[in-house]
Amino acid sequence: MNERLQKHADTSYQLAEQRAADYFQSLYHQVMNRTYVSALTKDFQSWKQNHIHHHPILSIFSRKKKKVDSQEYYNYLTWLNYTGKLDTYLDRSISYLYMRDLGKALDSPETQVSIRRAVDNLKISLTGSRRDRSDSFSVAGLYRWAQKESIESTMIWVLDKLKTVSMNIPEGMDANHAQRKLIKIIAGVIMHVVEEMDDHVSPEDRKQRLDKAIRLGYSYGLTYPFIDDLLDSNVLSDDEKKQYSNLIRTTLITGAVPELGEWAGKNVNLIHYIHAELRDAYEYIKNEQRPETLKSFFEQSYVFFNSQEVDREKNLSKPDYTNEELFIPVILKSSSSRLIVRSVISAPEDEGFDNRTFYYGIYNQLADDFADMVDDLKDGAVTPYTYYLKYHEQRPDLINPFELYWTVIANLIHNVYHNDTKTCEVILDRAINGLKRFKERIGAEKYNEVMHLFSSGHPDFNRVIQKMVMKADDVDFFDKLLRDHIIMILKRDKQEQDDFLNRLETVRNQINNSLKIHQGEKIPLMDDSITEASNYSLLGDGKRLRPIVAWEIAVNGYGLNHSAIMPLLKSLEYMHTASLIFDDLPSQDNASIRRGRQTLHEVYNTAIAELAGLFLTQKAIEEQASLLEFDAKAVLKMIQYSARMTENMCKGQAMDLASKGKPLTLEQLTTMSYYKTGIAFEASIIMPAILAQAKESEMEALKKFARYAGIAFQIKDDLLDVEGDDRKLGKAIGKDKENNNSTFVSILGQDGARKEMWEHYCLAMEALEEVPRNIIFLKHLLNYMVNREH
Structure with a gap:
């Protein structure tokens, strides 16, 4: 590495370290002089007037709200x-x-x-409205916001990125935490950028700035899961960590991402993905910097990384770290992480911001370390709190980090923010809220033990604090409520998604095992090649989405007996397979590959394929007529519905054939897609609802969902025909272009087709709000449909 560049980086770090050391010395003297006790005692005397009330009913509610x-x-x-x-x-x-x-x-x-x-x-x-509120932090809600700001393409881009990152988070790391952190950082950068804009910014300029904010936020946010969290975890071996750290250090010192080269370790595939993603992110950030902020970006990034490394190398078993060694890296990493954001967005110089952020950072870091103290101690992580817990009896020279925390608060209120009343109010609100949340999480008994240790030197001040913790109202914050809400949503969605995929495979296997049609009585001169041909098509590697959807709606949506509805599931797959056989014929799409192998007419012949398709449609009706455990009128109504839908699907296919090689309007293509694809989804949802004798209004809402979901599915198919992997798809790609067919991609382009797909995704999600019962499966089915790779 260039010695001059290394020396410059070291000099930058030393200057930052000296500034942090000066700050620490100031805090150290304040701790030793106990100035925070009298100052904050007076502050709390004023503060409590707005926070200690005598309303037991409200207090009970306030405690309950923490669930x-x-x-x-x-x-x-x-x-x-x-x-x-x-x-x-x-x-x-x-x-x-x-x-x-x-x-x-x-x-x-x-x-x-x-x-x-x-x-x-x-x-x-x-x-x-409740719908607006429930959508606020959903994918549909975010996309609707993006539409208002005309940044749909950017939102689609970042949603794809978040999905890919989550998929690549290895075991041993928390994918939910990574997602939440990324979302938080992106939101923070957007907040910075919006604050820099005024009412005179043109819509086009606003669009460009928001686009850049999202991309910068994602690019900067990647450093947390793929540098900090990865190096903090046990995913990489010690040698891999050393190699990876050197890679990051070289990048920050030289300003260029080096080639990965040979990777000595078992995580080679993970590192190749991370290296490529971080390289793109780093280059984007660097290219978006103004020349006057680029130097600051590199310097602050190096300070942040190096201070993290210094902390990361600490070992809790080492008993002789000095106070400076414990606290100075905390000051450096906590202040530089926020200063980086300012340089990332190329914000104008603001000396006040720089000073306030530098002095403020350690407050936030000490609050976070206090909240994570129990987990950090279990993990053997060195923080000022864990180190004090382990060595305070042997090391009377150690600064009590809880005392330093209050010293920082007093310093901020009275020196940095110059006794501003509102600042005092907000900081004390936050401090007491943090203690309340900590007490609730670890329990009163453990909390009292912790407080006895950290506050033993100042029992009078501790009594003041604990009185606030016990009695103060109105100290909670929306960002904490939202954080907990998002964590809950991510965990719930992950669990629901895992359950969905597991059930998808379980039900798929059940359906696969029941589809085979057994040959009937042997008749002279008849080899029953129609049954063989039908089974050939049926037993290919199909997704079985339609019968799976019907199973979920019937069993989990309406509580129908899973064995009683098996004939319905078989009928849906028979009908779907028949439609594929007809689609693939030389007279129609003339396809050679279906479900990963040769199409039926290629293996047998066109006549057998046609007869097999007809055979399967009749088998479907036979299965439907065998639903003997259900109300006869409901079964008859369902068969009538099924026949009508089959008629419409035939009309849809006729539209498709008539349109081949002809340009279609978007409206015509959407109509045709509904007839070809949307109707099949509708049938798989509505047929179980008919058997369950659901209300007409409910079925209308389900039909609306099916229409939009089916069109979204078709658009995804069109995109996969251009972008997909034929090995995953099980069929050749590029057929639509080869046949000169009108598709959503040919009419709208790939970017426009993605927007149209997400528009129908949103419409489908909004339609679900009208369904009176909570069929969670449909939400995850829709997510699966638009995110699938085959």
């Missing part, structure tokens, strides 16, 4: 609005974000105007 689930999230926000507390709640929450993430001084009139505007906008979104 984090989706219903509680909405109910609590509703309660705040009803009691008139929502404005104050949002104001302190937004004020805190402006102080923490944007480095703003809360006594600035301009900042107050911005906070008020942000509060008003957030309140509108939180108190809108």
